[in-house]
Amino acid sequence: MSRDSESRFDVLVIGGGPAGIAAAVRAAECGVRVGIVDDNPALGGQIWRTGLGNAHSDDAKRKMWSSRLPPEVMAFYGTRVFDQAAAGKLLAEDADGVRELCYANLVLATGARERFLPFPGWTLPNVMGAGGLQAMVKCGLPIRGKRVVIAGTGPLLLAVAAYLQKQGAEIAFICEPAGLVRYPGKISEGLRLKKALAGIPLATKCWPVAAHGAQALESVTISRAGKKENVSCDCLACGFHLVPNTELQALLGCRITGGYVQVDEFQQTSVSRIFCAGEPTGIGGVESALVEGEIAGLAAAGQAARARQLFGKRRKTRRFTTILDQAFRLRPELKHLPSAETIVCRCEDVSYSRLQEQQSWRAAKLHTRCGMGLCQGRICGPATEFLFGWKQDSVRPPIFPARVASMG
Amino acid sequence: MSTAAYDVVIVGAGIVGAACADEFTRRGMRVLVLDRDFVGSGATAAGMGHIVVMDDSEAQFALTRYSQQLWKSLRPQLPDDCEYEQCGTIWVAADEEELEEVRRKHAYYSQRGVPVTVLDPQALRQLEPNLRDGLSGGLLVEEDIVLYPPCAARFLMERARKCGAQIRLGVTVTHLGQGFVRLSDGAEITAGIVVNAAGAWAAELTGGIEVKKRKGHLVITDRYAGFLRHQLLELGYLKSAHSVASDSVAFNVQPRRTGQILIGSSRQYGAEHREVDQQILRRMLRRAQEYVPGLGALSAVRTWTGFRATTPDKLPLIGPSTGDKSLFLATGHEGLGITTSLATARILVDAITGAKPEILIEPYLPSRAAKESVHA
Amino acid sequence: MPDSNVNSVTLIVNGSPVNVLAGTTVAVAVAIAGRPCRTSVGGEPRGPLCGMGICFECRVSINGRSHCRSCQIVCEPGMEVKTDE
Structure with a gap:
């Protein structure tokens, strides 16, 4: 096996979303050697996904930040970190091989994923995450004239609805368990979206209870203020807030409390020289990710004083982070969505009733195969944590499936 | 009482x-x-869940053989999720010296009523096309079982x-x-x-x-149905399993009924922590790839460790x-x-x-x- | 369907040509071809869920390489995609 390509960086950034780009930009300004790694075919992360180049609201900001990224910053696309070979050395895989990425300082900007909750029919094709459907449309999925139901909670839903409508989708319904009243919406942005979404039926105290279809989705039954109604649709976009991606942080030994990576004022984790920025430190959206990324990038490059100048700006965005978590807390009724036969672990097709007999995440894994599939519990883990209160066990390499040749 | x-x-x-x-x-x-x-x-x-007849000693043979028979009689009652599969074991000989061991084992097992077949290189390739070329042969122990x-x-x-x-x-x-x-x-x-x-x-x-605790590592892949058909072990495994002093690895792979491949094995004394040991993991995976080069392209999903209870x-x-x-x-x-x-x-x-x-x-x-x- | 005279790419999904705009991901091409990506362990058809390489529901075989996450791979001319590997 060859681990031919070994690269060394003063500052290595994992994740090419807003936080990662900001960190790389600011670190590079300090004249140090910077690398940035992302598993997508291009930088931008989820929120700044460019895909086929459709314009959207964050476009100007994205362009501005991307243009500040100097060519000296070495970018690795389609590359996924799966293990740590030794202290200061990560292993990453792309389509063709494995790389050793050596760093003096590391910035982890690994973003977040959607939380999915199982309900009957949620495994049908065309039932996707809200961010998931948006990503697919940005990557070319024709949506014009398609009837879409949007459901769940989280900061993405309204933005996704506005985006899809702009792309020509017919938004049949937006279902919100809580309701816009509790929607923080960053005030101005919220209002702007609300205006953009004028005319779309917005149902509060509403969530999907079943998706129907033979080979793919045909309709959705929603529960609306206690009553059930059937809505025909081509796509259901449904996510329940966000879950930070903290697997790499856990592998590297960074302290994680309440699901979030603990950082000091310089965004440094409990492990010296490992920094963290963006959603893994608290779900806070683009503004918060950017400023955290800037601070982390500067601090990682040894520019503490310059990093400090941004503390005030960060303080403002953090208020929003707190509001988000409170606003998007899950209603207990959502625990009763799955029926006995509903698949909870999609990789291994483990049903809800089989999990009900288990005492813990590890017991469930060993006795039912729940969480044993390729996603390594990234989808069913947060779901079972909500449904049963199970905590996932420790993280072991590889943190993403990797070729045997890459590992040994 | x-x-x-x-x-x-x-x-x-x-x-x-x-x-x-x-x-x-x-x-x-x-x-x-x-x-x-x-x-x-x-x-x-x-x-691993390998129900295997072993012959390090008469006592070991007696216990493993008797127990395997008990598993066989239990089979009709075992639920499906036990993934019982009589896939057999092939002890793989890499050289003439190990082929000698194949012959010895063959005689030993045959005398004691265990169905075994000596495989020449061609027969070995037919049974396991993903093994590398140039191996000397092997011993098929037909009644060995894999379960979960x-x-x-x-x-x-x-x-x-x-x-x-x-x-x-x-x-x-x-x-x-x-x-x-x-x-x-x-x-x-x-x-x-x-x-x-x-x-x-x-x-x-x-x-x-x-x-004493003797630590082991295992790796499991994604599903690749038919990639391997038998539990495969190198005959050098015995040297490895017997080495009391040092850390050792051996080629020991198993096809699960799911189509997944379980890759082993390692043995370490004095390692009390559960963490994956990078060095030993790499050695183990390289050893496995020496025997089955195609393993390298398969996706590994999970790695874990465990502790065997070892006696002198x-x-x-x-x-x-x-x-x-x-x-x-x-x-x-x-x-x-x-x-x-x-x-x-x-x-x-x-x-x-x-x-x-x-x-x-x-x-x-x-x-x-x-x-x-x-x-x- | 996208216009084939714009910047477009033709790839093969389960033996049939599919024409997509340059930059389209394989997961989208499979959806345009009207196929689920895979059949689950229990026999259900599955398509993309997360759209960002986390859920592994979109995996297909690309140019003979199995288990590729199609939502993170951009279509290339002549690519051979097989669903339900």
């Missing part, structure tokens, strides 16, 4: 404890099983429970022996017999027994402890706990009830290795 709360208290709900619980209850005894975690959560969860141990342990425990056994999980035992066990909350439970089936942790509960002479401790007549041991099974669990339970209970055993218990009695001061 009648004054005690239970006839038997078994400490440890791994495959050995579960098999014992099943056996004791089927002979009409009142059984309680205690475990600090859940059923099959220790070495049972970590092991946690579910097998659960099945045995459930069967015991239905026959009246009680099971308390999530409790920690701080003392066992002299007719009782004490839990971490101070509660004491009396028993006519206490069985220490705590695997690699047995010595922490019963002083003076020589059971590589035989388990089965039977009464040397210092305490009410205390029995069922531990020290090294890498063969899944294989020998059923036979262990059978001969242990035979010895306690005075039934005539199918095989002699003597080679496994803890007294064979008794040290001067036994038992804490």
Whole structure:
């Protein structure tokens, strides 16, 4: 096996979303050697996904930040970190091989994923995450004239609805368990979206209870203020807030409390020289990710004083982070969505009733195969944590499936 | 016995404890099983589940062969999730010296009625096209089995429970022996017999027994149905498994019924932490790829470690402890706990009830290795 | 369907040509071809869920390489995609 390509960086950034780009930009300004790694075919992360180049609201900001990224910053696309070979050395895989990425300082900007909750029919094709459907449309999925139901909670839903409508989708319904009243919406942005979404039926105290279809989705039954109604649709976009991606942080030994990576004022984790920025430190959206990324990038490059100048700006965005978590807390009724036969672990097709007999995440894994599939519990883990209160066990390499040749 | 709360208290709900619980209850005894975690959560969860006949010694052969027969007779009752599959083992010979070992093994197994076939390089390639070219041959042991141990342990425990056994999980035992066990909350439970089936942790509960932890690593891949058909082991495995002093790896891969490939194996002494050891993992995976180059392109999904309960002479401790007549041991099974669990339970209970055993218990009695001061 | 004279790419999904705009991901091409990506362990058809390489529901075989996450791979001319590997 060859681990031919070994690269060394003063500052290595994992994740090419807003936080990662900001960190790389600011670190590079300090004249140090910077690398940035992302598993997508291009930088931008989820929120700044460019895909086929459709314009959207964050476009100007994205362009501005991307243009500040100097060519000296070495970018690795389609590359996924799966293990740590030794202290200061990560292993990453792309389509063709494995790389050793050596760093003096590391910035982890690994973003977040959607939380999915199982309900009957949620495994049908065309039932996707809200961010998931948006990503697919940005990557070319024709949506014009398609009837879409949007459901769940989280900061993405309204933005996704506005985006899809702009792309020509017919938004049949937006279902919100809580309701816009509790929607923080960053005030101005919220209002702007609300205006953009004028005319779309917005149902509060509403969530999907079943998706129907033979080979793919045909309709959705929603529960609306206690009553059930059937809505025909081509796509259901449904996510329940966000879950930070903290697997790499856990592998590297960074302290994680309440699901979030603990950082000091310089965004440094409990492990010296490992920094963290963006959603893994608290779900806070683009503004918060950017400023955290800037601070982390500067601090990682040894520019503490310059990093400090941004503390005030960060303080403002953090208020929003707190509001988000409170606003998007899950209603207990959502625990009763799955029926006995509903698949909870999609990789291994483990049903809800089989999990009900288990005492813990590890017991469930060993006795039912729940969480044993390729996603390594990234989808069913947060779901079972909500449904049963199970905590996932420790993280072991590889943190993403990797070729045997890459590992040994 | 009648004054005690239970006839038997078994400490440890791994495959050995579960098999014992099943056996004791089927002979009409009142059984309680205690475990600090859940059923099959220790070495049972970590092991490969290879039900294999081994021939390091006559005693090892007798126990593994007898136990394999017991597994075969249990097969009709095993639920589907035990993934029972009689895929057979192929011992792979890389050179002429190892081919000599193939012939020796062939003679040994044949004399004892175990169906085996010597494979020439061509036959080997036909059976396992993904093995590398240039191997010298192999020995096919047809009756070897693969199963999924946690579910097998659960099945045995459930069967015991239905026959009246009680099971308390999530409790920690701080003392066992002299007719009782004490839990971490101070509660004491009396028993006519206490069985220490705590695997690699047995010595922490019963002083003076020589059971050490021997760490192993395993890797499992995504599903690749038909990629391999038999459990494959290098004959050098024996050298590796016997090496007491140093860390070792050996080519040992297994096709799961799911189509996944389980890749082993490693052996380390003195490694008490559960973390994956990068060096040993790399050595293990490279060894496997030397034999099956195509493995390199497969996706590995998960890596884990576990601890085998090892004794100095590589035989388990089965039977009464040397210092305490009410205390029995069922531990020290090294890498063969899944294989020998059923036979262990059978001969242990035979010895306690005075039934005539199918095989002699003597080679496994803890007294064979008794040290001067036994038992804490 | 996208216009084939714009910047477009033709790839093969389960033996049939599919024409997509340059930059389209394989997961989208499979959806345009009207196929689920895979059949689950229990026999259900599955398509993309997360759209960002986390859920592995979109995996297909690409140019003979199995288990590729199609939502993170951009279509290339002549690519051979097989669903339900």
